[in-house]
Amino acid sequence: MTYQWDIMRSLGINDHDIRKFTDPQHWLEYFPPLAKEDLKSLGVRVDWRRSFITTDANPYYDSFVRWQFTKLKERKKIKFGKRHTIFSPLEGQPSMDHDRATGEGVGPQEYTLIKMKVVEPLPKSLSSLAGHLVFLVAATLRPETMYGQTNCWLHPDINYIAFPVKTGEVFISTTRAALNMAYQDFTSEYGKTQVLLHLKGEELMGVALKAPLTSYDVIYTLPMLTIKEDKGHI
Numbered sequence: 001m002t003y004q005w006d007i008m009r010s011l012g013i014n015d016h017d018i019r020k021f022t023d024p025q026h027w028l029e030y031f032p033p034l035a036k037e038d039l040k041s042l043g044v045r046v047d048w049r050r051s052f053i054t055t056d057a058n059p060y061y062d063s064f065v066r067w068q069f070t071k072l073k074e075r076k077k078i079k080f081g082k083r084h085t086i087f088s089p090l091e092g093q094p095s096m097d098h099d100r101a102t103g104e105g106v107g108p109q110e111y112t113l114i115k116m117k118v119v120e121p122l123p124k125s126l127s128s129l130a131g132h133l134v135f136l137v138a139a140t141l142r143p144e145t146m147y148g149q150t151n152c153w154l155h156p157d158i159n160y161i162a163f164p165v166k167t168g169e170v171f172i173s174t175t176r177a178a179l180n181m182a183y184q185d186f187t188s189e190y191g192k193t194q195v196l197l198h199l200k201g202e203e204l205m206g207v208a209l210k211a212p213l214t215s216y217d218v219i220y221t222l223p224m225l226t227i228k229e230d231k232g233h234i
Contacts, residue, residue: 028057084108087183111139116152119208119218128197129162132170146213153224154201162197174229
């Protein structure tokens, strides 16, 4: 059942009545009475005189919520902030499950960013970045494995970029990973990256790196053809 229409048919709603659900108000009128009957059939003891709709369709409840949040804000108990969520750059706002045509149930995936410093003198492919601290950055779900790291994998045919971050350092990653970081306030301008250099993975082969936690003083980049450009790592 790919579409909501199919789901509603499976609930026994005919095509004529399904059309009525294009009006958001109809959802509030149709499903609550059914839910009430189901609860009654289960023997749930409820004083239904005290039931109400908890959206702005109920002006009394809406006024109460507005009053509550105004009071909390006046007392400095709440404030605006940010949280990790699925975000749509196209819409410029969070994209919840039912806002997406595909990908329902997908949530934020937490990665640990590993910074691997390019050992000076910088290789020829990175010579234009001289004077900057340059890092190859990789996202991992297993940061504890860094103790055993022997090298850094790169795909020779994938496109990478070098871009500055707020700290003044320069990161090298895929464009997609850089954009993800830009929307997490890594860059000076929210949601945007300043590309200093375009690179192919093959241009970074054999680069010497200083990696955190590993017992080796220097590790090197090596090719791996199974790396995907649409993931968060390099």
